[in-house]
Amino acid sequence: AIRMTQSPSSFSASTGDRVTITCRASQGISSYLAWYQQKPGKAPKLLIYAASTLQSGVPSRFSGSGSGTDFTLTISCLQSEDFATYYCQQYYSYPPRFTFGPGTKVDIK
C-alpha cells in the first residue's frame, strides 16, 4: 500500500504569511495527488487535483506543485478563513486504495 506523510503535522502562522505544506508518497504516484481543506465539524473541501490544478472556485492564493513522490501546497497570503487542517490524498494506486496523508493543522499564531 502507498503511504502518505505530511510535514509539519501542525504549525502556527499569521494572516498574510506565505505557508508551505509538504506531502510525500512512499512510492511514485506521478501527479495523481489531491489536496483538501477541512474546518472543524465540516466536510473536507477539494482544493487542488492532479497535483497542481486548482479546483473551480478556489482562491488563486492556493497552489500546488510536485510529481513523483514529493508535493507541496502553498498558500501565498494566508487569510483568516484558511486556518484549517489540510490533507493530501493519492489516487494513483490500482486496485484503488486512495490513501490520505495524516493532515497538517494550520492555526493562528
Place this chain on the structure above:
Amino acid sequence: EVQLVETGGGLIQPGGSLRLSCAASGFTVSSNYMSWVRQAPGKGLEWVSVIYSGGSTYYADSVKGRFTISRDNSKNTLYLQMNSLRAEDTAVYYCARDDSSSGYHLNWGQGTLVTVSS
C-alpha cells in the same frame, strides 16, 4: 447544484450491522464514481470504498469482507452496508462524488456518525 445527504448512522453494538444511505441530487449517481470516506473522532481521513460507474467496487483492507458499497439507480442513492462492526469502525462517514476518470473527491456530504460500542 450537487447535494449529498447521508443518513443511517447511530449507536450499534460490536458485531452488529448498519446500512448507511447517501441521497444524491444535481447529478446521476450511476454515471459517477462514488466513494465513502470516514474519519474517526479527532483523527484524519480514511478512504473506505469506491464504486465505479461500470459497477466495479473496491475496498480498504480494513473493511474488506465486512462492508459492501452499492447504489440504487432508481433512487439515485449510494449505500454502505456495514457488517461485523468493531469499535475501530467508529467514525463520521462521508459519501463523496468523485471525478469519473480519477479518484479524487469533488463533492462531499455532511457526514453521518457511526458509534460502535456496548
